[in-house]
Amino acid sequence: QEDLEALIAEFQSLDAKKTQVIESSCPPPSPRLNGSLSAHPERDELILFGGEYFNGQKTYLYNDLYIYNIRKNSWSKLEIPNPPPRRCAHQAAVVPTAGGQLWIFGGEFASPNGEQFYHYKDLWVLHLATKTWEQIKASGGPSGRSGHRMVACKRQLIIFGGFHESARDYIYYNDVYAFNLDSFTWSKLAPAGIGPAPRSGCQMTASPEGSIILYGGYSKQRIKKDVDKGTLHTDMFLLKAEGVGKEEEKWTWSRLNPSGVKPPPRSGFSVAVGPGNRSLLFGGVQDEEEEESLEGDFFNDIYFYDMGKNRWFPAQLKGPKSEKRKRRRGKQAESETAGDEREQRPPQGPLEIVKEVVAEDGTVMTIKQVISGPAEEKERSESEEEEEEEGGALGQQVEPCPRSNAMVAVKHGVLYVYGGMFEVGDRQFTLSDLHSIDLHKMEWKVLVEMDPKAQEWLEESESDEEGDDVEGAEGGEEEEESSEEESEDDEGEEQHPAVEPGENPEEYLSRTEQYWIKVARSHMGPEAKEKKVVKVAHAMAKTFHEDSV
Secondary structure, eight states, X not given: OHHHHHHHHHHHHHHHXXXXXXXXXXXOOOSOBSOEXXXXXXXXXXXXXXXXXXOSSOEEEEEEEEEEETTTTEEEEEEOXXXXXSBBSOEEEEEOGGGOEEEEEOOEEEOTTSOOEEEOOOEEEEETTTTEEEEEOOSSOOOSOBSOEEEEETTEEEEEEEEEEOSSOEEEEEEEEEEETTTTXXXXXXXXXXXXXXXXXXXXXXXXXXXXEEEEEEEEEEEETTEEEEEEEEEEEEEEEESTTSSSOEEEEEEOOXXXXXXXXXXXXXXXXXXXXXXXXXXXXXXXXXXXXXXXXXXXXXXXXXXXXXXXXEOOOOOXXXXXXXXXXXXXXXXXXXXHHHHHSOOOEEEEEEEEEEOTTSOEEEEEEEEXXXXXXGGSOHHHHHHHHHHHHHHHTTSOOOOBSOXXXXXXXXXXXXXXXXEETTEEEEEEEEEEEETTTOOEEEEEOXXXXXXXXXXXXXXXXXXXXXXXXXXSHHHHHHHHHHHHHHHOGGGSOOOOTTOOHHHHHXXXXXXXXXHHHXXXXXXXXXXXXXXXXXXXXXXXXXXXX
């Protein structure tokens, strides 16, 4: 902790040397995830702050500030003296006061090796009109955390949940705080009713009436030494205020039971508020539940939640022939809004698409994408199916690839999606592309392409040398497991603890776990993270058990 604080102080001393505001045009920002993207309240601009990048060996944190000009499709870098320290997984909220203010709370700083974390509890405001940063020092605020959620609601910032992680332990929160934007004071809320369980990364939206709607999120708990069990939450809550603005402001939690088609469970999704009293959810990842699995399914779909109707529905992308399809539905359909038409379309079922990405080092990465596909095809005519296929094929070319932890913002009814990440086995791809989709027309556009040259990964060549001779260059878990199995065969199976008659995988693992951790450690080297070693050890034990049986 002291080392991290010293490192943060060192970075801040470098920032303190900047004495003037410098705005300069620049190429698109470098790849990153877990930053914040916010719409300027008065200009056609988006504001990108912070984020993180991991290249397989080293973690980089940012506190740079970028401005995206929507009309010109151009980026500029804005250097302002005394900015907040470098961070990721913070929260940002914009209010229109005095030409616009961008408020930042919390987040985390990680050591370069990604093993230690420092969680911030500071509050900052960027005055957009004067281009000045100001740290707001007020007592009684939330403890240090990241993965929390913050929204501007009336004249308050409302903060919920998040987590704090140290080298030995972690804690998830479900507390609620309010920061008054007039008096600049914190208050901890004590809502009546039964609220959400502790979690991070949920969807939190302020309704026009001043209530807070909360959906989903992620938490984990330790079930035994070095083994954590994650939970993808899918429940939904309403936090309602009575007597807003009065001295006796009372808050109450209640459970929501929405209708419609809810998103499949996931974490790492991005959230924004769209037009028509609707919040939206984009992307995310659904990890395999088994402890031994290192893979997950990434999404690039959009789900809308209609706050007025308490209803979820999946977005339906439109192809070039969508207008023709609309006419075919008749006059009654034409009189309805575009959103209602999408809502009435049949819900989609999952569709798996396999794509290949070639990195700069020539490695071919095979990406399995789970996206929404048309369902209930029996009810549609052949001509409608043809239109769907043609439109989908054309539209699919510009869809952002599935990802988690992307940065999103809505401006003038258009959703912008920047960066994020996806994984192939143990390799992480961090993105720097920018896409937009008009939430009325529902057609994706590519504004900045993904740059394959920006994909750097240093771990494979040095820590996975056994995998070099394995046939195929897809990388990731399969390559690692196959190399492990070959090494095991070379050593001879008789060296491993035998499976006893009738022993199931869990019993075998419980009895031999420490042995397999030693084996995994010998394969992966002393620099490998403990969590990854344990996961690989469990996978090896399971594979050996299966082979023996």
